[in-house]
Amino acid sequence: KQEVTQIPAALSVPEGENLVLNCSFTDSAIYNLQWFRQDPGKGLTSLLLIQSSQREQTSGRLNASLDKSSGRSTLYIAASQPGDSATYLCAVRPRDTGNQFYFGTGTSLTVIP
Amino acid sequence: ETGVTQSPTHLIKTRGQQVTLRCSSQSGHNTVSWYQQALGQGPQFIFQYYREEENGRGNFPPRFSGLQFPNYSSELNVNALELDDSALYLCASSLSRDKETQYFGPGTRLLVL
Numbered sequence: 568k569q570e571v572t573q574i575p576a577a578l579s580v581p582e583g584e585n586l587v588l589n590c591s592f593t594d595s596a597i598y599n600l601q602w603f604r605q606d607p608g609k610g611l612t613s614l615l616l617i618q619s620s621q622r623e624q625t626s627g628r629l630n631a632s633l634d635k636s637s638g639r640s641t642l643y644i645a646a647s648q649p650g651d652s653a654t655y656l657c658a659v660r661p662r663d664t665g666n667q668f669y670f671g672t673g674t675s676l677t678v679i680p
Numbered sequence: 681e682t683g684v685t686q687s688p689t690h691l692i693k694t695r696g697q698q699v700t701l702r703c704s705s706q707s708g709h710n711t712v713s714w715y716q717q718a719l720g721q722g723p724q725f726i727f728q729y730y731r732e733e734e735n736g737r738g739n740f741p742p743r744f745s746g747l748q749f750p751n752y753s754s755e756l757n758v759n760a761l762e763l764d765d766s767a768l769y770l771c772a773s774s775l776s777r778d779k780e781t782q783y784f785g786p787g788t789r790l791l792v793l
Contacts, residue, residue: 571722601781610684610770611723611784656722666736667713668782670722 569594569661573671580647581679588642588674590657595635598660601668602631602642605654614655615642619662647678684773684785692791693761701756701788703771711735712754713782714746715770723770729754730776766792 570593580586590600599618603611615624615631617640623632630643640657654675658668685704693699705712711730715723725738729748743759752773758765768789772782 603784608768608787608789610686610786611772613781613783616781658722664736666728666730667725667738668715668723669725670715672720672722 569597569659569669571657571659571669571671573655573657573674575674576672577675577677579677579679582647582649584647584678585643585645586647586676588644588655588657588676590640590642590671592638592640592659592669594661595638596662597635598662600631600633600640600657600659602629602640603656603658605656605673607654611656644676647676649678649680652676652678684771684783686769686771686785686788688788689786690789690791692793694793695761695763697761697792698757698759699761699790701758701769701771701790703754703756703773703785705752705754705771705773706783709773709775709783710752711774711776711780712748712752713772713774714754714756715772716740716765717768717770717787718764719767726756761792763792766790 601616602614617633628645654673656673658670713728714726717723727737732748748754768787770787771785774780
Protein backbone atom coordinates (compact mmCIF):
# COMPACT_ATOMS: atom_id res chain seq x y z
CA LYS A 568 0.00 0.00 0.00
CA GLN A 569 1.23 3.46 -0.91
CA GLU A 570 2.28 5.62 2.03
CA VAL A 571 2.91 9.34 1.77
CA THR A 572 4.94 11.33 4.29
CA GLN A 573 5.37 15.08 4.54
CA ILE A 574 8.15 16.76 6.45
CA PRO A 575 8.11 19.05 8.33
CA ALA A 576 4.65 18.86 9.89
CA ALA A 577 4.77 22.57 10.63
CA LEU A 578 6.93 25.46 9.46
CA SER A 579 7.08 29.11 10.43
CA VAL A 580 9.08 31.58 8.32
CA PRO A 581 9.40 35.37 8.03
CA GLU A 582 7.83 37.08 5.05
CA GLY A 583 10.01 37.14 1.95
CA GLU A 584 11.86 33.93 2.68
CA ASN A 585 12.14 31.14 0.11
CA LEU A 586 11.11 27.73 1.42
CA VAL A 587 10.88 24.07 0.48
CA LEU A 588 8.25 21.55 1.51
CA ASN A 589 9.01 17.87 1.21
CA CYS A 590 6.90 14.87 0.25
CA SER A 591 8.01 11.26 0.06
CA PHE A 592 6.13 8.17 -1.12
CA THR A 593 6.90 4.49 -0.81
CA ASP A 594 5.88 3.11 -4.21
CA SER A 595 7.35 4.78 -7.29
CA ALA A 596 4.75 3.29 -9.65
CA ILE A 597 2.56 6.37 -9.89
CA TYR A 598 0.45 8.09 -12.55
CA ASN A 599 0.99 11.55 -11.13
CA LEU A 600 1.50 13.64 -8.01
CA GLN A 601 -0.51 16.69 -7.07
CA TRP A 602 0.13 19.47 -4.56
CA PHE A 603 -2.82 21.09 -2.83
CA ARG A 604 -3.37 23.99 -0.47
CA GLN A 605 -5.95 23.85 2.32
CA ASP A 606 -7.05 26.82 4.40
CA PRO A 607 -8.42 26.06 7.88
CA GLY A 608 -11.75 24.22 7.73
CA LYS A 609 -11.90 24.55 3.95
CA GLY A 610 -11.61 22.31 0.91
CA LEU A 611 -8.49 21.73 -1.16
CA THR A 612 -7.21 23.99 -3.88
CA SER A 613 -5.07 22.36 -6.56
CA LEU A 614 -1.69 24.05 -6.98
CA LEU A 615 0.34 21.86 -9.33
CA LEU A 616 -0.05 18.47 -11.00
CA ILE A 617 3.05 16.59 -12.16
CA GLN A 618 2.63 13.61 -14.47
CA SER A 619 4.93 10.65 -13.91
CA SER A 620 6.88 11.49 -17.08
CA GLN A 621 7.59 15.04 -15.92
CA ARG A 622 10.34 16.33 -13.65
CA GLU A 623 8.81 19.62 -12.57
CA GLN A 624 5.96 22.08 -12.92
CA THR A 625 5.89 25.80 -12.26
CA SER A 626 3.10 28.23 -11.51
CA GLY A 627 4.01 31.77 -10.49
CA ARG A 628 6.07 31.64 -7.30
CA LEU A 629 5.55 27.89 -6.96
CA ASN A 630 7.75 25.15 -8.38
CA ALA A 631 7.18 21.45 -7.79
CA SER A 632 9.70 18.78 -8.65
CA LEU A 633 9.31 15.03 -8.90
CA ASP A 634 11.98 12.35 -8.53
CA LYS A 635 10.01 9.18 -9.05
CA SER A 636 12.92 6.79 -8.62
CA SER A 637 13.69 8.07 -5.13
CA GLY A 638 10.02 8.57 -4.23
CA ARG A 639 10.31 12.28 -3.54
CA SER A 640 8.71 15.55 -4.48
CA THR A 641 9.41 19.07 -3.31
CA LEU A 642 7.32 22.21 -3.42
CA TYR A 643 9.39 25.36 -3.60
CA ILE A 644 7.74 28.66 -2.66
CA ALA A 645 9.64 31.79 -3.58
CA ALA A 646 9.37 35.10 -1.73
CA SER A 647 6.79 33.87 0.76
CA GLN A 648 3.86 36.11 1.73
CA PRO A 649 1.46 36.04 4.71
CA GLY A 650 -1.29 34.95 2.31
CA ASP A 651 0.67 31.74 1.70
CA SER A 652 -0.14 30.63 5.25
CA ALA A 653 -2.09 27.38 4.93
CA THR A 654 -1.63 23.61 5.05
CA TYR A 655 0.04 22.12 2.00
CA LEU A 656 -0.82 18.55 1.05
CA CYS A 657 0.75 16.28 -1.51
CA ALA A 658 -1.12 13.36 -3.03
CA VAL A 659 0.02 10.54 -5.30
CA ARG A 660 -2.06 8.53 -7.72
CA PRO A 661 -0.70 4.96 -7.99
CA ARG A 662 -0.67 3.09 -11.30
CA ASP A 663 -2.37 -0.01 -9.95
CA THR A 664 -5.33 1.83 -8.38
CA GLY A 665 -5.39 4.87 -10.62
CA ASN A 666 -8.73 6.13 -9.43
CA GLN A 667 -7.69 7.38 -6.01
CA PHE A 668 -5.17 9.68 -4.45
CA TYR A 669 -3.11 8.83 -1.38
CA PHE A 670 -2.51 11.93 0.70
CA GLY A 671 0.15 12.93 3.16
CA THR A 672 -0.83 14.58 6.45
CA GLY A 673 0.35 17.95 5.25
CA THR A 674 2.74 20.71 6.24
CA SER A 675 1.21 23.63 8.12
CA LEU A 676 2.92 26.82 6.94
CA THR A 677 2.83 30.16 8.75
CA VAL A 678 4.40 33.19 7.10
CA ILE A 679 5.05 35.93 9.64
CA PRO A 680 4.67 39.54 8.42
CA GLU B 681 -18.11 27.60 -15.26
CA THR B 682 -19.21 26.71 -11.73
CA GLY B 683 -16.91 24.89 -9.35
CA VAL B 684 -17.63 21.89 -7.16
CA THR B 685 -20.31 22.60 -4.57
CA GLN B 686 -21.31 20.59 -1.52
CA SER B 687 -24.25 20.69 0.86
CA PRO B 688 -24.79 21.10 3.69
CA THR B 689 -21.72 22.95 4.95
CA HIS B 690 -22.14 21.73 8.51
CA LEU B 691 -24.16 18.95 10.08
CA ILE B 692 -24.64 17.58 13.59
CA LYS B 693 -25.99 14.06 14.08
CA THR B 694 -26.19 11.57 16.91
CA ARG B 695 -24.70 8.11 17.00
CA GLY B 696 -26.78 5.55 15.11
CA GLN B 697 -28.43 8.06 12.79
CA GLN B 698 -28.10 8.17 9.02
CA VAL B 699 -26.81 11.09 6.94
CA THR B 700 -26.80 12.07 3.26
CA LEU B 701 -24.23 14.49 1.87
CA ARG B 702 -24.50 16.02 -1.59
CA CYS B 703 -22.04 17.13 -4.23
CA SER B 704 -22.45 18.91 -7.55
CA SER B 705 -19.48 18.33 -9.81
CA GLN B 706 -17.80 20.91 -11.97
CA SER B 707 -19.41 21.41 -15.37
CA GLY B 708 -18.34 18.70 -17.85
CA HIS B 709 -16.84 16.41 -15.21
CA ASN B 710 -18.13 12.82 -15.23
CA THR B 711 -16.09 11.47 -12.31
CA VAL B 712 -16.69 12.15 -8.63
CA SER B 713 -14.57 10.97 -5.71
CA TRP B 714 -15.39 11.20 -2.02
CA TYR B 715 -12.82 11.57 0.76
CA GLN B 716 -12.99 11.65 4.55
CA GLN B 717 -10.59 13.98 6.37
CA ALA B 718 -10.28 13.58 10.12
CA LEU B 719 -8.86 16.48 12.09
CA GLY B 720 -5.12 16.86 11.53
CA GLN B 721 -5.01 14.12 8.91
CA GLY B 722 -4.84 13.94 5.15
CA PRO B 723 -7.97 12.98 3.21
CA GLN B 724 -8.74 9.25 2.96
CA PHE B 725 -10.36 7.88 -0.22
CA ILE B 726 -13.87 6.50 0.30
CA PHE B 727 -14.97 5.71 -3.27
CA GLN B 728 -15.23 7.04 -6.79
CA TYR B 729 -18.13 7.16 -9.23
CA TYR B 730 -17.71 7.28 -12.99
CA ARG B 731 -20.77 7.64 -15.20
CA GLU B 732 -23.10 6.48 -12.42
CA GLU B 733 -21.10 3.34 -11.55
CA GLU B 734 -18.82 2.81 -8.56
CA ASN B 735 -15.25 2.77 -9.87
CA GLY B 736 -13.10 1.89 -6.90
CA ARG B 737 -13.46 1.89 -3.15
CA GLY B 738 -11.15 2.57 -0.25
CA ASN B 739 -11.03 0.81 3.10
CA PHE B 740 -14.45 1.89 4.35
CA PRO B 741 -17.28 -0.37 5.58
CA PRO B 742 -20.46 -0.99 3.56
CA ARG B 743 -22.42 1.47 5.69
CA PHE B 744 -20.70 4.11 3.54
CA SER B 745 -22.55 4.09 0.22
CA GLY B 746 -22.99 6.43 -2.68
CA LEU B 747 -24.84 7.35 -5.80
CA GLN B 748 -24.10 9.29 -8.94
CA PHE B 749 -26.93 10.77 -10.98
CA PRO B 750 -27.24 11.27 -14.77
CA ASN B 751 -26.19 14.92 -14.34
CA TYR B 752 -23.06 13.58 -12.54
CA SER B 753 -23.98 15.03 -9.18
CA SER B 754 -23.43 12.63 -6.32
CA GLU B 755 -24.52 11.62 -2.83
CA LEU B 756 -22.64 10.04 0.02
CA ASN B 757 -24.78 8.12 2.51
CA VAL B 758 -23.55 6.95 5.87
CA ASN B 759 -25.71 4.64 7.98
CA ALA B 760 -25.42 3.80 11.67
CA LEU B 761 -23.21 6.77 12.40
CA GLU B 762 -20.33 6.32 14.82
CA LEU B 763 -18.42 8.93 16.78
CA ASP B 764 -15.33 8.31 14.59
CA ASP B 765 -17.31 9.35 11.52
CA SER B 766 -16.91 12.96 12.67
CA ALA B 767 -14.79 14.54 9.95
CA LEU B 768 -14.70 16.85 6.96
CA TYR B 769 -16.16 15.06 3.93
CA LEU B 770 -14.72 16.23 0.64
CA CYS B 771 -16.01 15.67 -2.84
CA ALA B 772 -13.75 16.01 -5.87
CA SER B 773 -14.63 15.96 -9.53
CA SER B 774 -12.46 15.36 -12.58
CA LEU B 775 -12.83 15.18 -16.35
CA SER B 776 -12.16 11.46 -16.44
CA ARG B 777 -11.19 8.52 -14.28
CA ASP B 778 -7.48 8.63 -14.85
CA LYS B 779 -4.60 11.05 -14.71
CA GLU B 780 -6.64 14.23 -14.44
CA THR B 781 -6.51 16.99 -11.90
CA GLN B 782 -9.12 16.62 -9.17
CA TYR B 783 -11.07 19.72 -8.19
CA PHE B 784 -12.32 19.72 -4.63
CA GLY B 785 -15.42 21.22 -3.11
CA PRO B 786 -15.42 23.14 0.19
CA GLY B 787 -16.47 20.07 2.15
CA THR B 788 -19.18 19.16 4.65
CA ARG B 789 -18.19 19.20 8.32
CA LEU B 790 -19.99 16.34 10.10
CA LEU B 791 -20.09 16.09 13.88
CA VAL B 792 -21.46 12.92 15.45
CA LEU B 793 -22.43 13.19 19.11
